[in-house]
Amino acid sequence: MDENEKEINRLSTFPFPPCLNSMNRRFNTEFELDSWGSDDNDNTSGAPSEPSLCDSLSSLNSQVFSPGLAGLPPTPQPKPWPAAPGLKPVSPSSSPPIAVKQRQCSFDDDVTLVGGNHTGVFVSHVTPGSHAASCGLQEGSELLELQQVLSGGGSLLLSQCTTEVAHFSLQWWTQPASLKHRANPEAYATLCSQLAAPSFLGADSFYVRVNLDMDPSGDVPFLGARCDDIMHVTDTRYQGKYQWRCCLLDRCTAQPLLAGAMPNYNRAQQLLLLRLRTMASKQKNFKKKVLSRKAVARRVRLVKAVAPGAGGPSTQVLYTLSHRQEEQLIPYSLVQPVQAGARRPVLFSPSPLSRGLIEQLLQPAMSQLQFNTCPPEPIPATERCQKHVFMLNPSIPDDSLGIRLQSIQDIVSQDKHCLLELSLANVQGLLKQGVYPIVIHIQPKNKKYGRLKKWFPQCGEEKLIEDLCRREELQLETLPLFHHTLEPSRWSSTDDLLSAIRSAIDSQQRAVAWVEFERLQ
Numbered sequence: 001m002d003e004n005e006k007e008i009n010r011l012s013t014f015p016f017p018p019c020l021n022s023m024n025r026r027f028n029t030e031f032e033l034d035s036w037g038s039d040d041n042d043n044t045s046g047a048p049s050e051p052s053l054c055d056s057l058s059s060l061n062s063q064v065f066s067p068g069l070a071g072l073p074p075t076p077q078p079k080p081w082p083a084a085p086g087l088k089p090v091s092p093s094s095s096p097p098i099a100v101k102q103r104q105c106s107f108d109d110d111v112t113l114v115g116g117n118h119t120g121v122f123v124s125h126v127t128p129g130s131h132a133a134s135c136g137l138q139e140g141s142e143l144l145e146l147q148q149v150l151s152g153g154g155s156l157l158l159s160q161c162t163t164e165v166a167h168f169s170l171q172w173w174t175q176p177a178s179l180k181h182r183a184n185p186e187a188y189a190t191l192c193s194q195l196a197a198p199s200f201l202g203a204d205s206f207y208v209r210v211n212l213d214m215d216p217s218g219d220v221p222f223l224g225a226r227c228d229d230i231m232h233v234t235d236t237r238y239q240g241k242y243q244w245r246c247c248l249l250d251r252c253t254a255q256p257l258l259a260g261a262m263p264n265y266n267r268a269q270q271l272l273l274l275r276l277r278t279m280a281s282k283q284k285n286f287k288k289k290v291l292s293r294k295a296v297a298r299r300v301r302l303v304k305a306v307a308p309g310a311g312g313p314s315t316q317v318l319y320t321l322s323h324r325q326e327e328q329l330i331p332y333s334l335v336q337p338v339q340a341g342a343r344r345p346v347l348f349s350p351s352p353l354s355r356g357l358i359e360q361l362l363q364p365a366m367s368q369l370q371f372n373t374c375p376p377e378p379i380p381a382t383e384r385c386q387k388h389v390f391m392l393n394p395s396i397p398d399d400s401l402g403i404r405l406q407s408i409q410d411i412v413s414q415d416k417h418c419l420l421e422l423s424l425a426n427v428q429g430l431l432k433q434g435v436y437p438i439v440i441h442i443q444p445k446n447k448k449y450g451r452l453k454k455w456f457p458q459c460g461e462e463k464l465i466e467d468l469c470r471r472e473e474l475q476l477e478t479l480p481l482f483h484h485t486l487e488p489s490r491w492s493s494t495d496d497l498l499s500a501i502r503s504a505i506d507s508q509q510r511a512v513a514w515v516e517f518e519r520l521q
Contacts, residue, residue: 005446011164012179020077034214036510039213042304048399051298052169053063067474074180075207086261090182091213094224096308098445098515101319105130109127109130110126110127110130110131110132110133110137110139110268111123111125111126111127111132111165111170112124112125113143113166113170114163114192114195114200115159115163115191115203115317116161116162116163116204116235116236117161117162117203117204117205117206118202118203118204118205119190119191119194119203119518120142120143120159120184120187121142121143121158121161121163122140122141122142122143122158122184122187122188122191123137123138123139123140123141123142123143123181123262124139124192126138126139131176133163133303135179136181137181139188140183140184140185140188140189141182141183141184141312142159142181142182142183142184142188143158143166143179143181143183144157144159144180144181145157145158145159145179146158146169146173146178146180147180147181148149148177148178148405149169149173149178149289149506155213155315156169157317159224159319160317160456161317161505162236162317162318162319163235163237163263164204164206164208164242164244164319165236165317165318166311166320167224167331168242175256181242183281185456190474191203192494199476200234200520201234201235201247201255202234202235202245203234203235204233204234204235204236205232205233205234206232206233206318206334206480207230207231207232207233207249207335207336207337208230208231208233208246208332208333208334209224209228209229209230209231209332209333209334209335209514209515209516210227210229210331210332211227211272211300211301211302211303211329211330211331211332211333212224212226212227212260212268212271212277212298212299212300212301212331213225213227213277213298214263214268214271214297215298216224220241221261222260222261222262222263223246223248223259223260223261224259225248225261225262226299227299227300227301227483228299228301229248229249229251230248230249230335230514231244231246231247231248231249231332232246232247232256233245233246233262233336234246234247236318236319237263238261239261242264242266242267243261243262243263243264243267244261244262244263244264245257245259245260245261245262246260246261246262248260250346251482251511251512251514252510252512253511253512254337256510263331264319265319265331266319267446268331268332269328269330269331271331272329272331273329274298275298276300276329279298279300301477302329302477303329303333303477303478304329305329305330306373306519306521316512317345318334319471333516333519334516334517334518335514335515335516336514336517337512337513337514337517338436338513338514338515339512339513340436340509340510340513341411342412342413342415343351343415343416343418344435344436344437344438344508344509344513344520345408345411345412345417345419345420345430345435345437345438346371346417346418346419346420346438346439346440346505347420347422347423347424347426347427347436347437347438347439348439348440348441348442349424349439349440349441349442349472349476349483350441350442350465350468350469350472350519351421351422351423351424351472353442354419354420354421354422355421357419357498357501358373358419358421358444360494360498361419361498361501361502363391364421366495367415370416371416371417371418372411372414372417372418372419372436373411373418373419373420373421374403374404374407374408374411374418374420374421376392376401376403376421377401377402377404378398378400378401379391379402379404380400381400384400384402384486386431387405387429387433388402388404388405388406388433389402389403390402390403390405390420390422390426390429391426392421392422392432393423395425395427403420403421403422405433405435408420408435417438417505417509421439424439424472424475424476425475427439427479427480428479428480428519428520429516431480431481432520433521436481436513436515437483438484438505438508439476439479439481439482440483440484440486440501440504440505440507441473441483441484441485441486442470442473442486442497443469443473443485443486443487443488444469444488444502480515480516480517480519480520481513481514481515481516482513482514484504484507484508486500486501486504
């Protein structure tokens with residue numbers, strides 16, 4: 001950050017401060033609350049207009065997650081979760097800062113909240129004689145619902161919200177009749193005993209996949225993370241602020257490695273946009289481009305939020321999102337751990353390698369005890385669009401070859417890995433059917449294209465092979481589950497490559513599969 005301080009100060013229109021100059025800008029500039037719903041703006045006061053209230057609550061765009069994910073479920077058959085409205089990010093420099101809209105006294109000024117999406121949200125303290133007390137709120141009240149607050153008149157189920165979302169919502173809600181609650185002393189007493197236990201992680205619980213490299217920073221300081229790290233979020237109001245307490249997990253075993261604070265969704269999204277702006281500015285300046293080669297490479301996984309869906313009254317809201325346009329790049333992807341019991345099918349990338357690799361892997365007699373394959377078969381035109389059929393080349397309408405789901409299940413039932421000659425475009429279809437494939441990506445060096453060329457039928461020149469590899473590498477980044485990459489240093493001959501593939505399949509079979517279920521639509 002030091003070598004890019006001048007550039008970042010020029011770009012910094014966000015409350016997240018990389019250095020002292022940005023802190024001064026934050027102090028002297030009022031930012032639009034809709035574009036920074038989760039900053040530490042807890043003590044704002046005043047009277048809002050009706051449009052301000054609607055805008056603030058409609059900006060509680062939601063991501064959904066099923067409760068009780070602290071443990072690993074045994075081979076679940078999850079269904080796609082209902083998607084929440086996705087919003088596009090506004091360019092950081094596309095609009096000037098707007099003064100924060102003032103609001104009147106809200107319930108949040110009178111109550112203290114405990115709990116989260118894992119336990120429910122409860123009131124632990126109410127100011128005597130306050131407006132909240134006159135509405136019937138008392139210690140031990142469980143908050144259930146805010147009615148007609150989301151776009152389209154939808155309700156926000158506070159019983160399934162994180163602490164962050166519940167706290168943010170009550171800051172902007174002033175209609176007593178629309179807040180539904182009940183006295184629940186037994187559940188409240190249970191929560192208080194859990195909070196007092198040293199081993200209790202937190203009342204919130206969900207998992208995210210990090211989509212950018214983040215260095216340790218901030219006052220806490222924030223826990224550093226690398227792109228593709230898995231975090232278990234256990235507290236979305238850590239130390240009373242809009243920041244998350246997370247546990248960094250081992251991606252293979254889901255065991256906790258390190259605990260600490262992380263930027264919440266909104267702050268991480270600002271970091272992502274700032275990273276992209278900085279990278280774009282470097283590309284425009286040759287001198288900075290030369291300097292960037294000497295710097296440590298920073299990974300960014302460019303993933304857009306899921307398309308708008310029908311969020312019903314059961315939608316669970318895990319974090320607030322900014323009031324932005326339809327498509328947006330997301331800093332965290334919601335994931336769920338899956339521990340497969342049966343042997344998982346295997347796909348290869350680049351996909352033209354599949355046929356040659358399958359033939360080589362099945363040649364030794366002993367391999368047939370561990371592997372088998374489903375030969376592609378002609379699929380009638382009336383069946384090609386059915387969910388239980390996976391076409392070899394979905395982008396080519398005239399190609400009739402495909403593989404049926406039943407054929408894959410027959411091999412899996414024999415306790416064998418099914419080696420599939422399918423492209424990456426079929427991964428989502430397999431996941432929707434409860435099949436969690438192992439994706440092996442072989443990354444060749446330029447000098448080794450000649451050895452791989454015999455497995456690339458109809459590809460022609462090495463330049464075509466290189467273009468195909470680059471296209472599939474981009475496609476791998478958007479898959480809703482992790483893939484395993486075989487680095488060029490892992491093998492130097494055909495036998496080495498086959499041995500590395502067998503080892504990778506064994507390790508991936510034992511590992512936890514992290515799946516982005518909200519992307520399966």
